Amino acid sequence: MKAPSFEYLRAETLEQVHSALAKYGDDSIILAGGQSLMPILNMRLSKPKVLIDINPINELSGIELKGEILKIGATSRHADLASNPIVSKHLPLISSAIKQVAHRGIRKRGTLGGSLSHADPAAEMPACAVALDATIILESCDGERRIKSDNFFQGVMTTEKRPNEILTAIEFPIQKVGDLWAFHELSLRHGDFALVGVATTAKRSQNGINNLKLVVFGCEERPCASVIAAKMAISGANPVEIADEVSKQLNPMSDLSGNIHTKRIQARSLIERSLLDIHEGTNR
Numbered sequence: 001m002k003a004p005s006f007e008y009l010r011a012e013t014l015e016q017v018h019s020a021l022a023k024y025g026d027d028s029i030i031l032a033g034g035q036s037l038m039p040i041l042n043m044r045l046s047k048p049k050v051l052i053d054i055n056p057i058n059e060l061s062g063i064e065l066k067g068e069i070l071k072i073g074a075t076s077r078h079a080d081l082a083s084n085p086i087v088s089k090h091l092p093l094i095s096s097a098i099k100q101v102a103h104r105g106i107r108k109r110g111t112l113g114g115s116l117s118h119a120d121p122a123a124e125m126p127a128c129a130v131a132l133d134a135t136i137i138l139e140s141c142d143g144e145r146r147i148k149s150d151n152f153f154q155g156v157m158t159t160e161k162r163p164n165e166i167l168t169a170i171e172f173p174i175q176k177v178g179d180l181w182a183f184h185e186l187s188l189r190h191g192d193f194a195l196v197g198v199a200t201t202a203k204r205s206q207n208g209i210n211n212l213k214l215v216v217f218g219c220e221e222r223p224c225a226s227v228i229a230a231k232m233a234i235s236g237a238n239p240v241e242i243a244d245e246v247s248k249q250l251n252p253m254s255d256l257s258g259n260i261h262t263k264r265i266q267a268r269s270l271i272e273r274s275l276l277d278i279h280e281g282t283n284r
Contacts, residue, residue: 001042001043001044002042003038003041003042003044004041004044004047006047006048006049006050006051007049007050007051008050008051008053009050009051009052009053010053010056011052011053011054011056011057012056012057013057014057014059014060014139014166014168017030017052017054017057017166018139018140018141018164018166019141020050020052021052021140021141021163021164021165021166022140022141022164024048024049024050025163025164026163027048027049027050028048028049028050028051028052028163029046029048029050029051029052030051030052030054030117030166031051031052031053031054031055032054032055032074032075032111032113032114033075033077033109033110033111033114034109034114035102035106035109035110035114036110036114036115036118036120037114037118054074054075054166055075057075059073060073060074060075060113060168060169061073061074061075061076061077062076063076063080063081063084063086063087065086065090065174068173068174068176069171069172069173069174070086070087070090070091070171070172070174071169071170071171071172072087072112072169072170072171072172073113073168073169074111074112074113074114074117074166074167074168074169074170075111075113075114076111076112076113077107077108077109077110077111078098078101078102078106078107078108078110078111078112078115079104079107079108081094081095081098081112082095082098082099082107090172090174090175091132091172091174091175092175092181092283093128093131093132093175093181093183093199093201094125094128094132094172096181096183096284097124097125097127097128097183097199098124098125100124100183100185100187100190100191100194100197101115101123101124101125102191103191106191112125112170113167113168113169113170116129116136116152116159116167116170117159117161117167118157119153119154119155119156119157119158119159119222120156120157120193121156121217121218121219121220121221121222121223121253122193122194122195122197122217122218123193123194123217124183124185124194124197124199124217126149126153126217126222126223127197127198127199127215127216127217127223128183128199128215129149129152129170129172129223130149130150130153130199130213130215130223130224130225131181131199131200131201131213131214131215131225132149132172132173132175132201132213133148133149133150133173133213134148134149134170134171134172134173135147135148135149135170135171136148136149136152136160136167136170137167137168137169137170137171138161138162138165138166138167138168139165139166139168140162140164140165140166141164142164145165147160150224150225153222153223153224154222155221155222156221156222158222175201178203178204179201179202179203180200180201180202180203180204180209180277180278180281180283181200181201181202181278181283182198182199182200182273182274182275182277182278182282182283182284183197183198183199183200183274183284184197184198184270184273184274185197185198185217185218185270186266186270188257193218194217194218195218195257195258195263195266196216196217196218196219196263196266196267196270197216197217197218197270198214198215198216198217198267198270198271198273198274199214199215199217199223200212200213200214200215200274200275200277200278201213202233202278204281208233208234208236209233209234209278209279210233210234211230212229212230212233212234212278213225213230214226214229214230214242214246214271214274214275216246216250216267216270216271219250219252219253219263219266219267220250220251220252220253221253226246226249228242228245228246228249229242229245229246229271229275232245238279239272239275239276239278239279240272242271242272242275243268243269243271243272243275244268246267246268246271247264247265247267247268247271248264250263250264250267252264252267
């Protein structure tokens, strides 16, 4: 199939984007990398009146370290993040996970902001954003809104972003020396969407593991940190106990890649593996 007809707007400034979004709202759609958007348009799952190309806007890309916050522009490419030494040093979870995002050609075009806005439940970056307690920055004619990643993702390809808003940047608290993290995913082939995956961060204290944020993706409708896992880690539960309980509480989506029972088994295995890495201090 071919995409439906639409007007094309090559935006040179954020003001142009704000104006177009205010005018067209739900009848407009933003083009950044286009790796998810183009198939959606070609299958006519979306029929916008206006396509807003934001690639010429330089201020929407770039990586900037401000104290203990790493700010990444929405149109920063996955490939740029994968090769950036600042990201590798201060966000090793992102650096590790981004290698699992699709294939090299797609990583060269796909953007971080696009991945978060698209909110595919099987995508790696939304899960990492939640695990790292990232802040999503949105802009419109009405000003700026800042939303914690925990609250940004609402369901399958559904976010808190309003029709008149554009995602401009993401702020990540940096991972410090000694912080713990793990990333694992299961897919049919490297580069395919995850059948199930787990992104995890934590800190070690004298009393054991705390601040555990364990995020399962590719399984439920949206990535969210497990409250049960965090509470059990504080109480001193071991990885097997936590994995058993968290997997029981999951509400997996049955799809072509597996039924509910299969997904729960797969998730339980990756949860235990991730928690073993955390307890052993083996960041990977």
